[in-house]
Amino acid sequence: MTSRNKKNILLINPWIYDFAAYDLWIRPLGLLYMGALFRKNGYHVDFIDCLNAYHPQLKSHTRIKSPKRYITGHGKLPQERIPKPQALKGIKRNYNRYGITPDIFAYELESCCTPDLILVTSMMTYWYPGVFEVIRITKQKFPAVPVVLGGIYATLCPEHAPKSGADTTIGGAGEKQLSTLLSNFFGHEPSYSPDPDDLDSMPYPALDLLPRKDQFPILTSMGCPYDCTYCASHLLTDNFRQRKPERVVDEIQFWHRHFGVSQFSIYDDALLVNPHEMAIPMIREIIKRGLTCQFHCPNGLHISQITPELSKLLHRAGFSTIRFGFESSNPVTQLNTGGKVNNEQLQAAVRYLKEAGYKSEDIGIYLLCGLPGQEAAELRDSIRYVQLHGARPIIAEYSPIPGTALWDAAVHGSRFDLEGEPLFHNNSLLPCSSEELTPEMYNDLKMMTRGR
Ligand code: B12
Structure with missing residues (x-):
């Protein structure tokens, strides 16, 4: 086994913090493409999905439950009411964290292979508080491990996203940054780089890592x-x-x-x-x-x-x-x-x-x-x-x-x-x-x- 094979990459799909959220076939496709590229280059990849509505530990939870009915891959998400960010204090609606609980997230961080690099994705620009929170907790657990933030919010809000607490924020297509990531964090050259003009040169996304294959x-x-x-x-x-x-x-x-x-x-x-x-x-x-x-x-x-x-x-x-x-x-x-x-x-x-x-x-x-x-x-x-x-x-x-x-x-x-x-x-x-x-x-x- 080469030293490259021993490197562990942890992917994190953060919580949604919002007034309302529904799983309309929501999956972190971009992050799982990144995972596939790392795998193709010989790295071990783990994945924590904060939006896993059916995490087994939710069964024993007293306050938060998995939704009862799940129809062909879309449905409700478990939710817990949380305090509103200061900017939203004037809005008369409840604000929630959607997904697993923080203690389940902590358990997941405890159970995965100790990572050498952590990749966090982001979706809607206004869901950034969930992104900041996973980065804060992850950094507490693994202070020495670099965290890279990418995805849609990171691309659309390049001035705001660096406040997330991640070590590096990367906008745009992650596949174009593969070589920089490997060389900056591991001193490696990619053994496999896709051609940005040929989408079929991308490996299949690492969808096998999704907790539910529905x-x-x-x-x-x-x-x-x-x-x-x-x-x-x-x-x-x-x-x-x-x-x-x-x-x-x-x-x-x-x-x-x-x-x-x-x-x-x-x-x-x-x-x-x-x-x-x-x-x-x-x-x-x-x-x-x-x-x-x-x-x-x-x-x-x-x-x-x-x-x-x-x-x-x-x-x-x-x-x-x-x-x-x-x-x-x-x-x-x-x-x-x-x-x-x-x-x-x-x-x-x-x-x-x-x-x-x-x-x-x-x-x-x-x-x-x-x-x-x-x-x-x-x-x-x-x-x-x-x-x-x-x-x-x-x-x-x-x-x-x-x-x-x-x-x-x-x-x-x-x-x-x-x-x-x-x-x-x-x-x-x-x-x-x-x-x-x-x-x-x-x-x-x-x-x-x-x-x-
Ligand atoms: C599919 C989609 C949805 C799906 C769900 C998506 C999901 N992931 O779960 C559905 C249909 C549910 C949806 C709903 C909505 N959506 Co939408 N959606 C999209 C869409 C078309 C594609 C997203 C996607 O997965 N792309 C494919 C993957 C491969 O790309 P990616 O995630 O960006 O990943 C790449 C990079 O970002 C990067 N990357 C990603 N993660 C990471 C991590 C690291 C570390 C690194 C380095 C790189 C990296 O590399 C990846 C590969 O290139 C985007 C538009 C777009 N072109 O992106 C809009 C978009 C995100 N949606 C948008 C909007 C407005 C909405 C709605 C509000 C629409 C509405 N009015 O109802 C709702 C809100 C949903 C809600 N509140 O629950 C806006 C964003 C708004 C915002 N303020 O952020 C977008 C940009 C469309 C637009 N109008 O411009 N959406």
Whole structure:
């Protein structure tokens, strides 16, 4: 065994600290890609998932329990009420830590191999308190072990994230930093480096480390060719790259055969773009290989790409959760936010999807709520429009993201100090909504989406 083989890498997926959180197929895919790269280079990798809703020790816990019902990989998370951070003191809602308890986390740190390097990921910018807390506890336990923070918050808030207590903060694609990490922390050269332009040169993510193998995330591409004003995709990845469809199906088949996984959530920003190069051949291959799986697309798909052929293929291959980014039925908002869709495309897509066998309630249409300057009437009209055309409206509360085209308008239109405090990016605060969109009105709109 070489000295390199003896090095232990510990991956940590932190808690969520928020007013509300639901496991909508949430898995730390980026961190598990990093784990796979370290493994491929001969390191031993351990993983602590603070969002493990079914940790065995939760059974004996008196206050916090695992959720009773878990449906195809999504469901509630165990939660415990915690004090609000100072900035949120004025908000009259409970604030919670979602995931395992701190004592279970301490037990996990005690049980893993003593690490030589710790990698912590981060998701939503406004979930940073959970990240800071795992780093604080980890540093107490392993003061001499370097901690590296990466992920979405670290990328989008490069000035704030270094306050986390990690020794190093790295933004952007972790695979591009592999060589620097190995040389800085171990004096090693990578024996295997992926080609950033070829997503199929990445090893499969280390999903086998997930404590529950009920559903696995899959990526067929990175980035997005569209440039919507509210979206951070282009800040997180350089350019739009797609895998080879057969390689994606090989991966699905691998997890299905070897781990019995039949539920997959697709994390792409643009799964349906270039359908003849990716989605159509991929789905045909899934059908040809007889893979009886279900696919979930909680992240919005592009409506404009939907054709009768694609609709039939999606339905036949088991794409059971389909959601589309429509954002608004107002043509001005559609154009101003990036022009990715129009009303005629929505109508046609819903028709094709229904002809293919989907029911109205299966076709989830996201509507952005709380955009700077947006009036409640626009939302009401959009909800009615989607219902009238036979689909299910779903409100997606707007989260302002630094560096996006809409950021300046968000900062000026918000009653919160968005620039000074990422906690205010929290979509459930509706941080940029106009005074006219009151909490009561928001509740009415929610009821409207349910047909009440
Ligand atoms: C899939 C997805 C989801 C999934 C769940 C994702 C998950 N991980 O569990 C679902 C659909 C549930 C979701 C929901 C939401 N999402 Co979302 N989501 C994404 C999406 C499309 C992909 C994330 C992902 O996994 N990418 C793939 C992996 C491989 O990339 P990665 O994690 O970034 O990892 C790479 C690097 O970051 C780095 N890395 C990662 N970890 C580490 C660690 C170390 C040590 C190092 C060195 C490197 C490193 O290397 C990795 C490989 O390159 C992103 C957009 C995007 N393009 O990233 C938005 C995004 C994160 N979501 C966003 C938003 C707004 C939301 C919602 C609020 C939408 C809404 N209005 O309802 C909700 C909120 C959910 C909630 N409150 O519970 C925003 C972020 C907002 C913010 N303020 O932070 C994003 C950026 C999209 C956008 N609009 O711009 N989302």
